[in-house]
Amino acid sequence: MIQFYEHFPVISVMGLFLAAFLVEIFGNKNKTIRYGISLIACLAAAAMTLYLIIPVFRDGKIISYWMGGWAPEGGYAFGIGYEIDGLGLFFGILTSITFLMSVIFSKRYMERDAHLGHYYTLFLMLAGSVLGLVFTGDVFNLFIMIEIMTFAAVALTAFRHGKHPEALEGAFKYLVLGSIGSSLTLLGVALLYLSTHTLNMAQISALLSSQGFKPTTLFAFAMMLSGLAVKSFVVPFHTPAADAYATAPASVSTLFSGMVNKAGIYGMIRLTYILFRVMDRESVMLLLALIGALTMFVGVTMALAQHDFKRLLAFHSISQIGYVLMSVGLGSVLGLYGGLFHALNHTLFKGLLFLTAGAVYYATGTTNLDKLGGLAKRMPATTACFLVGAFAISGIPPFNGFASKWLIYQAAYEKAVQSGNFVYVIITITALLVSVMTLASFIKVTSAAFLGQQPASLKEVKEVPFSMQLPMFIMSALCLICGLLYRPVLTYLVGPAVSAAMDPSAYIDTMMGSGYAITHGVLPSSMGFAMISAWDPRFWLLLFIIVTCAVTLVAVSDARTRGPVSLPQPGETDAKHATFFGGEKSTHSHVSGSDLFWGFKKDLKGYFHVIGDLHSGRTNDYALWVVLGVTVIMLFTFIFLS
């Protein structure tokens, strides 16, 4: 007997797609109908997804749903199946929160644009595709959903091309790189089908376990991993993300950072933990953790060099995804807890920050930090919400970012102690450093946009309407709740997702009939959530001593060449530097709010020049980055996994 709620996943996905077409048919003229359909579809989908918490999270059920009733025959899956386990539902919840907040925000934020019927159509397609992606149990269906997602995302990026022609450029780069990613995923799916003759994820997992890894399977793994990595925008595939997030409307950027790159992360977790079950191998852990560490470092250093509010947030989004991937890649229970909790928190605080950026754009018409200033007095609610988001992303207690980052540090440090591999020590220190730089960068935004002198052009600025404030307030409240009540959140929300990822045998049995996993050699895993050495304060003391020594060493070793004050060198071309120290040309400093850390940037200008030049903006270069990344992943897979 099939329970009624078992239809909810497919109804919520199909409802969003249906509403997308209804908007296109009936809503192009009438804005009430258009918005009404969108809001009802989003509310219904979110409500149905949230309702699934009761059976899946509380009762520990896994919902399997075969389209048209095509259940497996004789141990072979023929139909397309949806399967909702803890992991899928966890990301489904993130998706629901994001599109619900964004649709409320869109009502007033998008009111000045034309062709809003198309906007809501694409919006609902994007929401439906991500929800379908996390619910599906079929690899080809996953590819289809990825394609719909990329399509809708690209079209939404270019939505404001009338006012901002750069949006076209961002969309084109996103489309080219996104299509490479989709093609790689499709290649991986095809090769998986070649070696297992099925497309069902549960069956693939069981068959791969019984037949072992062949070169074809390894190639498929490398291709799918790089394809999904392109979708989650980790370094070196991150380049289109910055352009697309920065030029899309803020409500769409919220969707991107809240659910589109989470969909990629979800795919990578599903691939490594459940499909191929390779997370017990040190080499895969090292690969994912290194990609994650590189992503967070490159993301945050690029963010320090930005002058545009949304582009800065985009690079922070990349950097935070690095945290998630690094922590998930550690392969430990603690790492999964930290990574998934950080994914939830990132959805909340980064969504909030993009919404505040949207509010600033709505009120002032610009997101250039050099032109903003002193908004705190004019827009107190937005400023308060922004501060909550900034504190959360920088990891300041009692906000949610602190709780998850604390878990991530512990997981990375635990890994370093357990494996004795020095690379993990470096990764732990990187994670701490990146957090500091995140804080620095948000101090810059706060001082540039919300504090300081108010430019004459911003005298007439008014606070945004209530319907735009409401989602910001809800997100702020959720940030605070997740930070204060982190224990229940970890136990009741993150915990089921972690156990689903660590134990694929239940997933396989639900889909293929009980006993299928055991006969193919997939054993149920026992997991313990033990904070082994990470709680030991002595190790923390040791770590802090090491970090302090390292910083001191670097400072001392460099002191002779640099001197206490870096006076302008002869032949200095940076006028800012000359006037700041000389004082002859003008009486006040030219250092504007967005240049708060120019001294730091000047000291490290070698690095910043190189990394800035690498982000050249040329589509060819970005494609080359992707090819290089794919090559590295492929070589790594073949050398260390076979």
Added chain:
Amino acid sequence: MILVNYIVSICLIALGLYVMCSKRELIKIVIGMGIMDYGINMLIVSIGFHENGTAPIYTLADIINGNLSFFVDPIPQALTLTSIVIGACVDAMALSLVIMIKRRYKTTDADEVRRLKG
């Protein structure tokens, strides 16, 4: 010979990637995306191919008379059809973006379409 198909499709994928990395003209980049897609489609069709296989269509009479023979795997063909449709849409969308870029930037050279950088 099925091996030829595999080699050619991998060559097509590599060629597509090469075009995307080296050609500065935006239209050529779109063509590169297309070539990569064709390579993958060819690979998928080749995966389902069997020498001397028939179409996977049976009537009741075939089953009763025992005329069942070896048939070509239909699933990859279905996948290829889907993927061709998607590929056509991607190309159409990319080309429409190029047209818009040409209108606003007055160029289709990737070296000049780079206002977003750094």
